[in-house]
Amino acid sequence: MSQVNGAGSPRLIDVQDVTRVFHVGGEEVRALRGVSFGISRGEWVAIIGQSGSGKSTLMNVLGCLDTPSSGRYMLNNKDVSHMTDDELAVVRNEEIGFIFQTFQLLPKETALSNVELPLVYRGMRAKERRERARAALAKVHLEHRMHHRPNELSGGQRQRVAIARALVAEPSMLLADEPTGNLDSATGEEIVRLFEELHRAGNTLVLVTHEPKLAARCPRAIRLSDGEIVADGPGRQVALGDLHAPPAQAAGGS
Amino acid sequence: MSKAVRVDVMEGARIAFFSLGANRMRTVLTTVGIGIGVATLLAIIGIIQGLNASFDKQLASLGSNTLQVSKFPWVIKGDWWMYRNRKNFTLPQVEQIRAQAPFIAAISPIVGRNGDVGFNGQQLSTVDVFGVTQEYFAIGSWQVMSGRSLTDADNAVTRPVAVIGATVAEGLFPGINPLGRSIRIDGRPFQVVGTLARKGKLLERDQDLAVMVPFKTFYSTFGKGRPFSISMAVDQGQDIRKAEEQLVGIVRRVRGTPPGAPDDFSINRPEQLAQTYEQLTGALYGVALGVGFITMLVGGIGIMNIMLVSVRERTREIGIRRALGARKRTIVVQFLMEASAVSAVGGLLGTIVGLGTAKVVSLITPLAADVQAGTIMGGVGFAALVGLLFGIWPAARAANLDPVEALRYE
Ligand SMILES: Nc1ncnc2c1ncn2[C@@H]1O[C@H](COP(=O)(O)OP(=O)(O)O)[C@@H](O)[C@H]1O
Ligand SMILES: [Mg+2]
Numbered sequence: 001m002s003q004v005n006g007a008g009s010p011r012l013i014d015v016q017d018v019t020r021v022f023h024v025g026g027e028e029v030r031a032l033r034g035v036s037f038g039i040s041r042g043e044w045v046a047i048i049g050q051s052g053s054g055k056s057t058l059m060n061v062l063g064c065l066d067t068p069s070s071g072r073y074m075l076n077n078k079d080v081s082h083m084t085d086d087e088l089a090v091v092r093n094e095e096i097g098f099i100f101q102t103f104q105l106l107p108k109e110t111a112l113s114n115v116e117l118p119l120v121y122r123g124m125r126a127k128e129r130r131e132r133a134r135a136a137l138a139k140v141h142l143e144h145r146m147h148h149r150p151n152e153l154s155g156g157q158r159q160r161v162a163i164a165r166a167l168v169a170e171p172s173m174l175l176a177d178e179p180t181g182n183l184d185s186a187t188g189e190e191i192v193r194l195f196e197e198l199h200r201a202g203n204t205l206v207l208v209t210h211e212p213k214l215a216a217r218c219p220r221a222i223r224l225s226d227g228e229i230v231a232d233g234p235g236r237q238v239a240l241g242d243l244h245a246p247p248a249q250a251a252g253g254s
Numbered sequence: 255m256s257k258a259v260r261v262d263v264m265e266g267a268r269i270a271f272f273s274l275g276a277n278r279m280r281t282v283l284t285t286v287g288i289g290i291g292v293a294t295l296l297a298i299i300g301i302i303q304g305l306n307a308s309f310d311k312q313l314a315s316l317g318s319n320t321l322q323v324s325k326f327p328w329v330i331k332g333d334w335w336m337y338r339n340r341k342n343f344t345l346p347q348v349e350q351i352r353a354q355a356p357f358i359a360a361i362s363p364i365v366g367r368n369g370d371v372g373f374n375g376q377q378l379s380t381v382d383v384f385g386v387t388q389e390y391f392a393i394g395s396w397q398v399m400s401g402r403s404l405t406d407a408d409n410a411v412t413r414p415v416a417v418i419g420a421t422v423a424e425g426l427f428p429g430i431n432p433l434g435r436s437i438r439i440d441g442r443p444f445q446v447v448g449t450l451a452r453k454g455k456l457l458e459r460d461q462d463l464a465v466m467v468p469f470k471t472f473y474s475t476f477g478k479g480r481p482f483s484i485s486m487a488v489d490q491g492q493d494i495r496k497a498e499e500q501l502v503g504i505v506r507r508v509r510g511t512p513p514g515a516p517d518d519f520s521i522n523r524p525e526q527l528a529q530t531y532e533q534l535t536g537a538l539y540g541v542a543l544g545v546g547f548i549t550m551l552v553g554g555i556g557i558m559n560i561m562l563v564s565v566r567e568r569t570r571e572i573g574i575r576r577a578l579g580a581r582k583r584t585i586v587v588q589f590l591m592e593a594s595a596v597s598a599v600g601g602l603l604g605t606i607v608g609l610g611t612a613k614v615v616s617l618i619t620p621l622a623a624d625v626q627a628g629t630i631m632g633g634v635g636f637a638a639l640v641g642l643l644f645g646i647w648p649a650a651r652a653a654n655l656d657p658v659e660a661l662r663y664e
Contacts, residue, residue, distance in 0.1 A: 065577060065657045086581045093579025104574050104661060108272070120265055121579035123257035165578075
């Protein structure tokens with residue numbers, strides 16, 4: 001298993017032999033068949049694979065929306081594999097920033113209110129909440145749209161609101177499931193640039209995508225097939241099969 | 255307040271408030287359902303409370319310190335014939351009772367009949383004609399409006415004079431001074447010497463449709479053989495129940511009732527009417543509560559339905575909130591608050607409609623509605639409670655949604 005950062009820093013994520021089995025009408029669907037890997041702070045990792053390979057399932061487990069059927073998942077030195085529902089809610093609030101393909105904004109609330117939401121559940125007072133939400137919207141260059149509702153924003157703007165919401169509570173990592181899937185290529189490119197910015201700023205990013213080109217721009221990629229990890233290495237190499245790829249770190253900056 | 259509780263309550267309240275405005279149609283429907291329940295309940299309670307208040311007033315008009323000793327009880331239980339065979343009271347017995355009961359402030363025999371009272375071609379029927387002595391006016395709390403009351407002299411020489419009630423005065427003498435005029439009671443002439451102040455109704459009977467004549471005149475005019483009762487007022491500050499107990503012994507002695515035999519007379523108190531009245535309205539209350547319970551049940555099921563729809567509509571929202579860190583309890587509180595807020599609004603509207611109905615009823619019927627402040631608070635609070643109860647299941651369903659499924663919901 002690769003470990004990009006130095007051996008000294010503890011891993012943010014440590015997944016050991018995790019499985020996830022669904023029971024559908026008496027039949028077993030083994031969505032994850034024993035995956036093991038680690039992710040360190042500051043990494044940007046793409047998870048790729050064909051449709052049905054288990055990417056979303058893995059993403060849900062990493063995001064503590066779902067728990068493994070077996071195996072162990074350590075997040076920020078906490079074993080979250082056997083936590084109660086309420087404990088998981090707290091972990092989601094403190095450690096994870098979700099970015100979804102369909103944005104998942106509350107349609108009747110303004111951009112600002114949407115971004116405030118994680119802080120609401122953290123119990124922060126309204127004034128501080130609003131300030132932080134404003135700052136997060138500034139990071140995604142949307143200060144001028146903060147009083148708009150989602151239906152008054154373009155797709156790219158909506159996704160940037162979602163990214164601000166993921167950032168606002170300063171989580172340990174950002175989890176993005178096909179964040180450009182619902183965007184045209186130009187807008188998608190904007191969002192990828194934003195990810196690159198966030199990566200340079202030191203955020204830990206996990207990006208689920210089925211687009212090899214996008215994965216190739218990540219320093220590291222993990223390929224899933226049929227619920228198993230079949231490749232783990234520099235993004236270009238794993239995504240494009242390009243064994244002569246330049247070191248992944250260099251790809252990010254251009 | 256702990257931080258977690260603050261989050262639950264503040265955010266729950268905010269969302270509940272927000273969603274009331276955002277789903278107006280739904281809010282209106284829920285509100286109407288619960289409002290009808292509260293309105294029905296309040297209208298009925300208002301009318302009953304009105305009845306109670308007017309009954310209390312009526313009872314007070316009888317005087318709280320009065321007793322009546324009679325062959326017949328006011329509230330007849332069992333066989334009327336049993337009472338009929340009792341011996342009549344006699345006038346000497348009245349004096350003996352007065353002599354033996356030091357706590358009596360005033361005492362008067364009273365005899366009555368229903369009669370037609372006429373003047374100058376005008377006629378009133380079913381007028382209460384009472385034969386009483388001078389003391390009776392104090393016992394019955396009758397105030398003389400004009401002229402004079404009856405005197406012992408009137409009684410002693412059986413003068414054909416009458417003191418008339420307010421309804422009789424207004425009915426027979428519109429714009430005329432009745433004093434000195436001659437009226438006919440069942441064809442017999444009586445001279446009006448006084449008029450009485452209005453006392454109002456007692457159990458729907460107009461107390462002022464009455465004429466008082468001297469006790470002895472009554473007998474000499476309308477014939478003997480009719481049994482009379484004895485009305486009395488006990489001293490102020492005297493415990494009426496103790497007085498009643500003592501009176502039983504005195505009356506038994508005066509009438510020569512053999513020891514061990516049951517009382518051959520009845521002692522009547524206004525309070526006994528109250529007991530009968532309470533039995534009557536108790537049944538009414540029961541019916542009202544039953545009706546209210548059923549309407550609230552219907553309203554509650556309406557709320558439950560609408561909340562279930564709301565949960566379904568907002569499945570994604572629930573998923574989003576859960577992903578961002580909302581705990582199950584937070585979601586439960588959110589939906590419970592919404593359900594009880596909607597219901598409370600319904601309760602408030604229902605209260606207004608219910609009070610309005612009671613008011614209208616009191617305007618167009620003789621029933622006097624009277625709603626107390628506590629009832630209004632109760633209406634709103636009860637509605638909120640119903641919302642809370644019927645919100646439990648939808649709220650639990652919302653909280654138990656799988657966040658992954660909820661986020662995928664279209
Ligand atoms: N809730 C579920 N119930 C049953 N089967 C599921 C469920 N979620 C995912 N699966 C199955 O698990 C496998 C992996 O799915 P998923 O993780 O969504 O793949 P991907 O995101 O890579 O397309 C698929 O065969 C899918 O049908
Ligand atoms: Mg998927």
